[in-house]
Amino acid sequence: MSDNNQMPAIGVSMKRIDAFGKVTGQTPYPSDLNMDGQLWMKMRFSDRVHARVVSIDTRRAEAYPGVVRIFTARDVPVNEYGLVMKDQPVICGPGSTILGADVVRCLADVVAVVVADTEENAAAAAPLIDIEYQDLPTVFDPEDAMQDGAPLLHHDKPNNIIVHYKIRKGEMSEGWAKSDVILEGEFSTGYQEHAYLQPEAGLGYIDEQGRVTVVVAGQWVHEDQEQIYHALNLPPDQVRVIYPAIGGAFGGREDMSVQIVLALAAWKLGRPVKIIWSREESILYHHKRHPVKIRAKWGATRDGKLVAAEATVIGDAGAYNYTTNKVMGNAHLMVTGPYEIPYVQVDTYGVYTNNIMTGAFRGFGGPQGAFAAEGMMNRLAEALGLDPVDFRLRNVIHEGSIMTTGTPPPPGVTIQQTIEAGAIESGAWSHNGQGWQKSITQQPRESYKRRGIGFACGFKNIGYSFGFPEQNWATIELRGAGVIEEVTVRAAGADVGQGAHTIFVQMTAEAVGVPVEKVRLIGHDTAETQTSGSSSASRMTFMTGNAIRGAAELALKKWQDEERPAIATYQYRPPATTTLDKETGYGTPNFAYGYVVEVAEVEVDLETGMVNLVRVTCANDVGKVLNRILVEGQVEGAVVQAQGYAIMEHLVSKEGRVLNPFLSTYLIPTVYDIPVEVKSVLLENPIPIGPWGARGMAEMPFIPLAPAIASAIHDATGIWFDHLPFIPDRIVEGLREHGLGAIV
Amino acid sequence: MNADLFIPRSLDEALSVVQTHGAGLLVMGGGTMMMAHINEGIFFPQKVMSLARAGLSGVYRNGHTQIGATTHLTDVSQIADYPILAEAAFQIGGPAIRNMGTIGGNLYMPQPAGDLAVPLLAYDAHVELASASASRTISLEDFLAEPRSHRGVHELLVAVHLPDPTGYAAYLKLGRREANTPSVVAVGVRVVMDKQGQISDARLALGAVGSFAFRAKNAEAALIGQSLNTKSIADAAQIAMEESNPFTDALATAWYRRRMVGVFVKRTLEQLAK
Numbered sequence A: 001m002s003d004n005n006q007m008p009a010i011g012v013s014m015k016r017i018d019a020f021g022k023v024t025g026q027t028p029y030p031s032d033l034n035m036d037g038q039l040w041m042k043m044r045f046s047d048r049v050h051a052r053v054v055s056i057d058t059r060r061a062e063a064y065p066g067v068v069r070i071f072t073a074r075d076v077p078v079n080e081y082g083l084v085m086k087d088q089p090v091i092c093g094p095g096s097t098i099l100g101a102d103v104v105r106c107l108a109d110v111v112a113v114v115v116a117d118t119e120e121n122a123a124a125a126a127p128l129i130d131i132e133y134q135d136l137p138t139v140f141d142p143e144d145a146m147q148d149g150a151p152l153l154h155h156d157k158p159n160n161i162i163v164h165y166k167i168r169k170g171e172m173s174e175g176w177a178k179s180d181v182i183l184e185g186e187f188s189t190g191y192q193e194h195a196y197l198q199p200e201a202g203l204g205y206i207d208e209q210g211r212v213t214v215v216v217a218g219q220w221v222h223e224d225q226e227q228i229y230h231a232l233n234l235p236p237d238q239v240r241v242i243y244p245a246i247g248g249a250f251g252g253r254e255d256m257s258v259q260i261v262l263a264l265a266a267w268k269l270g271r272p273v274k275i276i277w278s279r280e281e282s283i284l285y286h287h288k289r290h291p292v293k294i295r296a297k298w299g300a301t302r303d304g305k306l307v308a309a310e311a312t313v314i315g316d317a318g319a320y321n322y323t324t325n326k327v328m329g330n331a332h333l334m335v336t337g338p339y340e341i342p343y344v345q346v347d348t349y350g351v352y353t354n355n356i357m358t359g360a361f362r363g364f365g366g367p368q369g370a371f372a373a374e375g376m377m378n379r380l381a382e383a384l385g386l387d388p389v390d391f392r393l394r395n396v397i398h399e400g401s402i403m404t405t406g407t408p409p410p411p412g413v414t415i416q417q418t419i420e421a422g423a424i425e426s427g428a429w430s431h432n433g434q435g436w437q438k439s440i441t442q443q444p445r446e447s448y449k450r451r452g453i454g455f456a457c458g459f460k461n462i463g464y465s466f467g468f469p470e471q472n473w474a475t476i477e478l479r480g481a482g483v484i485e486e487v488t489v490r491a492a493g494a495d496v497g498q499g500a501h502t503i504f505v506q507m508t509a510e511a512v513g514v515p516v517e518k519v520r521l522i523g524h525d526t527a528e529t530q531t532s533g534s535s536s537a538s539r540m541t542f543m544t545g546n547a548i549r550g551a552a553e554l555a556l557k558k559w560q561d562e563e564r565p566a567i568a569t570y571q572y573r574p575p576a577t578t579t580l581d582k583e584t585g586y587g588t589p590n591f592a593y594g595y596v597v598e599v600a601e602v603e604v605d606l607e608t609g610m611v612n613l614v615r616v617t618c619a620n621d622v623g624k625v626l627n628r629i630l631v632e633g634q635v636e637g638a639v640v641q642a643q644g645y646a647i648m649e650h651l652v653s654k655e656g657r658v659l660n661p662f663l664s665t666y667l668i669p670t671v672y673d674i675p676v677e678v679k680s681v682l683l684e685n686p687i688p689i690g691p692w693g694a695r696g697m698a699e700m701p702f703i704p705l706a707p708a709i710a711s712a713i714h715d716a717t718g719i720w721f722d723h724l725p726f727i728p729d730r731i732v733e734g735l736r737e738h739g740l741g742a743i744v
Numbered sequence B: 001m002n003a004d005l006f007i008p009r010s011l012d013e014a015l016s017v018v019q020t021h022g023a024g025l026l027v028m029g030g031g032t033m034m035m036a037h038i039n040e041g042i043f044f045p046q047k048v049m050s051l052a053r054a055g056l057s058g059v060y061r062n063g064h065t066q067i068g069a070t071t072h073l074t075d076v077s078q079i080a081d082y083p084i085l086a087e088a089a090f091q092i093g094g095p096a097i098r099n100m101g102t103i104g105g106n107l108y109m110p111q112p113a114g115d116l117a118v119p120l121l122a123y124d125a126h127v128e129l130a131s132a133s134a135s136r137t138i139s140l141e142d143f144l145a146e147p148r149s150h151r152g153v154h155e156l157l158v159a160v161h162l163p164d165p166t167g168y169a170a171y172l173k174l175g176r177r178e179a180n181t182p183s184v185v186a187v188g189v190r191v192v193m194d195k196q197g198q199i200s201d202a203r204l205a206l207g208a209v210g211s212f213a214f215r216a217k218n219a220e221a222a223l224i225g226q227s228l229n230t231k232s233i234a235d236a237a238q239i240a241m242e243e244s245n246p247f248t249d250a251l252a253t254a255w256y257r258r259r260m261v262g263v264f265v266k267r268t269l270e271q272l273a274k
């Protein structure tokens, strides 16, 4: 489309369009916005992990100076919400429109909402609400929750089981009989807090057209709108959601936090209402990454071919589904890795407990699945005396391979190329006539320190899975007379900080054939755009890119037909996916995959159990690098976030209560802790349905890092660690069991 | 938030504010801890006094060394005569915390914070406390061990006093990350050697493994008369582990903390042996 002497708009490291405003502090985030006559909100959360709310007495709180109104369950027209299943009350308490909404099921449930003239008065009044609870039996371990007779959290989910996915591929007894080596393993993973820079905040008001409007940070404006109009029982066009700048999300803003209650208050009071969560509230009241337990059994032949794999995967959903059924679906697919395995049996469960809710977080079940899959692969390689790279290359999927779901992967299978590139570029492996060889790791001088290098790989879907409706709209307007002077693109996709808006502008410029300076973006506002779906599942560049290309093509045609302005809207729909068969798991769950490899070098202090991640090589097939600096930023960010997940971040929860809801005690890596080098190796094997061949990529570098680190620790110490996070207490305990690093 | 704010221009003025307003008054050194609590909405003080202008900052030497209570951690980290005090100050928080936080405030911090007490115990520090009617100077050891309820609400910490340092000292802090991290354990040692290379005096202070920082006196005693060798170091490490009374928090278990006392006593003494 571009004329010959014009610079291409994609494939260049274009500076982000939002950079100047953000680094100079001029760009407003939700907490920066204020309106005349605005009131302040404070939410009163549950004091109990599982209880019936018998009564709520608001009189003392109402008498507090400055208090304008207290909302309870009675005030919510349709008192339920939820991204996939509407299983959570907006406000818990008696007098609700929905059965069971008088029960609190975890400490993150809301019991009342206070609106006052100032933030201080709202905060001071909230504890004055007298709530009478009748305690109900509690359950905190998902395996306990699945037992008959366990306390039931939701009446329509027997044994607290939200989902149970199965894979039944081949007769397992045959598979084990054909295996020469069979290994079993037990793995567990921990919570992770998103720890985005900007805690939840928002402003609700009635806009100039009378719409109930919420300005907030989220991941999908149109979904927030839907959740609000459903709960308030309003016509869709009476609710408007706008995102200003968003201070990070990582999946943590997929579900509702302040949206519905702000809309409720603004609607009932007719005045602007604002709320800002503290960091403590943010950590306590939005969902976390799922802790998962996995039991696995894998078999292979002596010459290194995988034969059979069996796994049971149990994820703790906490008190509400959020996206548990989807997250566990991903874990279900990824717990057997990107490998050809003739005999497979997997059972995956998502289970309600009275713990904090769990849901979307970068990788979406992939990291948990890969932790077990790659852990088993590395152990099998060791047991078989094979190099781990070599062993993988004998078993990876290719075009046309049959996956565990009985169907081939979508075209563009490049795990083999990605493994080869990652191994070579890491400098730790070389290939000669004989096969793959790992170089000897240089050891530090101190006798109590050891270095090791580990390997793991993974794959991840791009876009929604399992038949979830997948679509993305874009509108392009071309203005000018003889030549195109100005291009406006309307695309709702959330720029959560990853640079989506910059890529939208680049892709529009490329699709229309104009310099980027001519492109103007109208972004996330439900009154101005049509749905793009969420910024999640590594899908936004892929989906919006396709929608932009479609809209640009139509608009250019109108332009050629002399329409002025030439305006076209396009809905992109990728190839359809399906749910999995309930009994066999047969299905086509995804339409595209990205492939990734990580080589990690660690230094372990044998006495303190501290693990230092020294160096990471990440090979990622992104299809097409649309903006290198943004892609590398995603790789580096994902590596650091996964480093925290694997080594440092430890959310301590006891009987449903998070004990360290502060960034001073829930530690995430700082600039001093991150690897000295993260080497991004970007492969560009295009996929046919990607815009300019691009795949999604932002979750992939998260996925194999924890198992790569586990493998590196094993290389350094000879010990397998199977329980995340690798906090020093656990490492020291494990080392002592093997007589290492022992000082008494 | 509406609070009465006092910014006294002298110690006397500060002491009279304390005397007048007593228990309801929040005293701020650098405010690095208190402001975080206020900003998080954990509590709203009605009366606040900042010591920033009370003339209590600075390091003075006459016979011994005196460090004013509101001396910032950044300045403490540059006191070359007391290398492990400087080192401990440098390892606290990040630059912003060190630029605001004070030595006085640090000595009031509950464990696992309050890192400076560890090197200060190793240097035999005393603290000077004053009220409108009296002042007293007591050993840091006694100060730390005083139950909070016994501390006069009318009292301010005015200065830290240090004798001239003798011997060799080492300090190590274990945190879960490289910076801005609470201590899992902090160890400060100082030993004085006689001409035969035997230890004639020893201080071994431990932080974050008890309800306050303390001296591991049995381990100190075991070092006296010994040279620093593998055995004497291992023995001292073992005794110090037994003497510590660690707790479990979100950063580490008591089990782990106790073991790290052993590792870090060993490592600090090994540094001195070199």
Ligand SMILES: Cc1cc2nc3c(=O)[nH]c(=O)nc-3n(C[C@H](O)[C@H](O)[C@H](O)COP(=O)(O)OP(=O)(O)OC[C@H]3O[C@@H](n4cnc5c(N)ncnc54)[C@H](O)[C@@H]3O)c2cc1C
Pocket: A664, B026, B027, B028, B029, B030, B031, B032, B033, B034, B035, B036, B051, B069, B070, B073, B091, B092, B093, B094, B097, B100, B101, B102, B103, B104, B105, B106, B107, B108, B109, B112, B113, B114, B115, B116, B155, B156, B157, B158, B180, B181, B182, B183
């Ligand atoms: C991000 C972060 C990281 C931190 N890292 C560390 C760390 O690594 N190690 C560590 O030890 N601490 C750490 N801290 C805690 C704290 O910042 C420091 O201990 C600091 O030295 C406290 O001093 P301050 O002057 O700011 O105390 P303030 O907050 O001003 O006061 C603390 C307490 O001391 C009282 N007080 C202060 N001065 C006096 C005085 N002269 N007389 C009587 N009472 C007084 C106050 O009333 C209050 O109770 C950290 C804090 C933060 C926020």
